[in-house]
Amino acid sequence: MILDNKLNNLLDIDQLTKNDILYIFEFAEKLSLILNGPVKKVPVLRGKTIINYFSEPSTRTRVSFENAGKILSADVINVSSSGSSDEKGESFINAVQTLESIGADILIIRHSDSGAPYFVSRNIQIPVINAGDGSHAHPTQTLIDLYTVYKSIGEIEGLNLTILGDNIHSRVSRSAVLGFSTLGAKVTFCSPTTMNANFLSDNISKEDIDNYPAVIYTSNLKDALSESDLIMTLRTQFERKASLVFPNINEYTRLFKLSNESLKYAPDKAKILHPGPMNLGVEIDGYLSESERSLINQQVMNSVAIRMALLIILIGEHTLDSI
Ligand code: CP
Numbered sequence: 001m002i003l004d005n006k007l008n009n010l011l012d013i014d015q016l017t018k019n020d021i022l023y024i025f026e027f028a029e030k031l032s033l034i035l036n037g038p039v040k041k042v043p044v045l046r047g048k049t050i051i052n053y054f055s056e057p058s059t060r061t062r063v064s065f066e067n068a069g070k071i072l073s074a075d076v077i078n079v080s081s082s083g084s085s086d087e088k089g090e091s092f093i094n095a096v097q098t099l100e101s102i103g104a105d106i107l108i109i110r111h112s113d114s115g116a117p118y119f120v121s122r123n124i125q126i127p128v129i130n131a132g133d134g135s136h137a138h139p140t141q142t143l144i145d146l147y148t149v150y151k152s153i154g155e156i157e158g159l160n161l162t163i164l165g166d167n168i169h170s171r172v173s174r175s176a177v178l179g180f181s182t183l184g185a186k187v188t189f190c191s192p193t194t195m196n197a198n199f200l201s202d203n204i205s206k207e208d209i210d211n212y213p214a215v216i217y218t219s220n221l222k223d224a225l226s227e228s229d230l231i232m233t234l235r236t237q238f239e240r241k242a243s244l245v246f247p248n249i250n251e252y253t254r255l256f257k258l259s260n261e262s263l264k265y266a267p268d269k270a271k272i273l274h275p276g277p278m279n280l281g282v283e284i285d286g287y288l289s290e291s292e293r294s295l296i297n298q299q300v301m302n303s304v305a306i307r308m309a310l311l312i313i314l315i316g317e318h319t320l321d322s323i
Helices: 018-035 060-071 092-102 116-123 139-152 171-182 199-203 221-225 249-256 296-315
Strands: 049-054 075-080 106-111 128-133 160-164 186-190 215-218 230-233 271-273
Touching: 018 139, 018 171, 018 296, 049 060, 049 092, 060 075, 060 106, 060 128, 060 296, 092 106, 092 116, 106 116, 106 296, 116 128, 128 139, 139 171, 139 271, 139 296, 160 171, 160 221, 171 186, 171 230, 186 221, 271 296
Parallel strands: 049 075, 049 106, 106 128, 160 186, 160 230, 186 215, 230 271
Antiparallel strands: none
């Protein structure tokens, strides 16, 4: 099995075909053997330097990329805006070109501006992975979510995914709709109308819109959950002023929080996803994240294998057969 397209960067999930996604899963599956073995260290990326450049907060993405790189024996350097020359007014382009000149083999970029990793990839020669850009895209999170469902349920074709909550600010939901549709799932967005903007048409060119998958939009939680196989709740992004688009938090949680009560609308088999970090009691009740219907811990656990696979594909010498 090989990739349909040579991958030089990973900026969003629409670069990947179904075959590409399944190839990455197969790679991750093999790498899981290392993660579950007695010595979590292989010399696959020895001599390579990975720089995590994060100008927005992160726990899961930054640490799992760091762990993935270290398990593969790469040198990993973390840079954040705070404490870097960003604070002295250095331009973003100078910053990333400096990191390339210092010897990075790949940049993993999280940035508050949508499109920032695209801009970087046009201005440096080394690969770039988008680790989340503004409200735009989070392709590695989508690969993790798809892989988690694939491992838990198997075939994704024909599943109904409901993405519940702060869709308007969510880079996770933008990438998820592309990734889950590529593997044949049907996607429904459910939010208050003010959070359920038809962002696909708001954010892409008219020429591209016909290529985007069909999505159902609803503000009716009962309708949205009634045929769900998968329910992905989203973090309410207060830092992006989410609280301005609903009257008050109590009303929001009463109508849209995933709880035992609201889950009664969903089939018993429906599984719960959340990309994290969670606002417990706002978009989801804490006990549900620990319940047997939850795949949330598996999402986090699978993040290292998926990110290891991407690092090898982008800067390693190994193929799936030689790993
Ligand atoms: N899901 C996700 O991107 O989490 P972090 O912000 O903790 O990286």
